[in-house]
Amino acid sequence: MKPLVEINGIGMTYHSLKGETEAIKDINLNISKGEIVGIVGPSGCGKSTLLSIIAGLITPSKGNVLINGKQVSKSNSNIGYMFQKDQLLEWRNILENVVLGLEIQRKLTPEVYDNAKAMLHSYGLGEFISSYPRQLSGGMRQRVALIRTLLLEPELLLLDEPFSALDYQTRLAIADEIGIILKKEQKTGLLITHDIAEAISLSDRVVILSNRPATIKEIVDIKLTCPIGKETPLGCREAPEFRHYFNKIWKELDIHV
């Protein structure tokens, strides 16, 4: 089967007064439909740059990105992007926030609103439809951000450390919840994270990047035998292989403090 996303020989060089910086060097990666790929790497290695390139927001210096065989660009937006912060607009209520993407794409119809309301209800936010973002907790806000992304029915979801602004307990709960949603909706996703455990529990494969310029150091296939009745990302952390993957990735990351 042809992969959904083909990343071919991406390279990126930044120019500034101080000279040029090579951020990314020769990255090749294919992602199949329904697969969730985690990306871990040292801080400042160019992970976010890579996501911006895949989203078509920056043009790479070398190589190209194809989604369904078509080259990505800013205008063909079949990509959902989730940020570290939820980026909800404080002056819009929750319903207005989740339909923002479709509003921008001029696809607002009564059905969109019905759809959005149904989704908010099914993710436990039904009573907050006309609330404002500041009235919601961090975890709820990130759930709203996910609904805003899913309403666009993106072919590929780019998750740029989407849980790192949350406190630890909420982070575990929301990561678990979002992982379940992504699997249920059979979404394809690329997840950047600092949290090795999070990467293992949510992903089908984990890509380890090197220091700058970022190259792919290794790709680890994750196969967890999750405890029966606990086949969720959180439950899968109890799988016997979990420790092994954790140590392997930790060693590969080769972090010196």
Add this chain to the structure above:
Amino acid sequence: MSNKKPSKEHEEYLINLKKKNRNIFLTQISILILGLLLWEVAAHFKWIDTFLTSYPSQIWKLFLTYIKHGNLFYHVGISVMETIIGFLGGTLLGVIIAIGLWWSDFWAKVLDPYLVMLNSLPKTALAPIIIIWVGAGYSGIIVTAITVSIVVTIMNMFESFISVDNDQIKLLNTFGATKLQILQKIIIPSSIPTLINTLKINIGLSWVGVIVGEFLVSKAGIGYLIVYGGQVFKLDIVMMSIFILAVISVFMYKAISILENKFRKW
């Protein structure tokens, strides 16, 4: 917030809070009344020279005569009209120019030193030139008022436009937004609080422009009354005008606060 009956402690807390607020208000009023009373008494017993200071009851009498003879409202009306037009013009033009600077990074950088220079220049120094150029009537005064408020508006609004979170713009870009959409959906709404603060500043600045303009050329208006009063050494006219100015300014400021509450629903 719960619907159950508040506890005794909570009731006491609320009562105390009310008491405190009432005390603040009563003290504020007392200061005003005491000040006026002291002024009146000092004038009555000739502790102060009423030729220089006038006194409240005389100012009040003058106020009543000015109302009766009809020209007070005329003067006030003209100044208020000039201020409102100057205020709206300065704010509107300022916001439009700020949007232009946000749109074009090139022009923002080109014009930056000029804006800095204009910002530190006392705009009232330009008033004589403006009045000669534009005309010694309402138009000259209004343009003076606009000049005083426009530069601050441009700088404040532009600063607010460019301080919008980059990830919010990135989010809209992932939706495929155009630059105009980014302006409409993110830049302008997130700058509403700055706009309201700028409005509050501009009310005061526009009055400065109008009064200075009227000092220079007018035949009517509160600024005219002040200059006239000063020239004929009738300081009660000056005092009355200043009181009227103070009251109108407070009302205009209040009007903007009401607008603020209406807009900031989140």
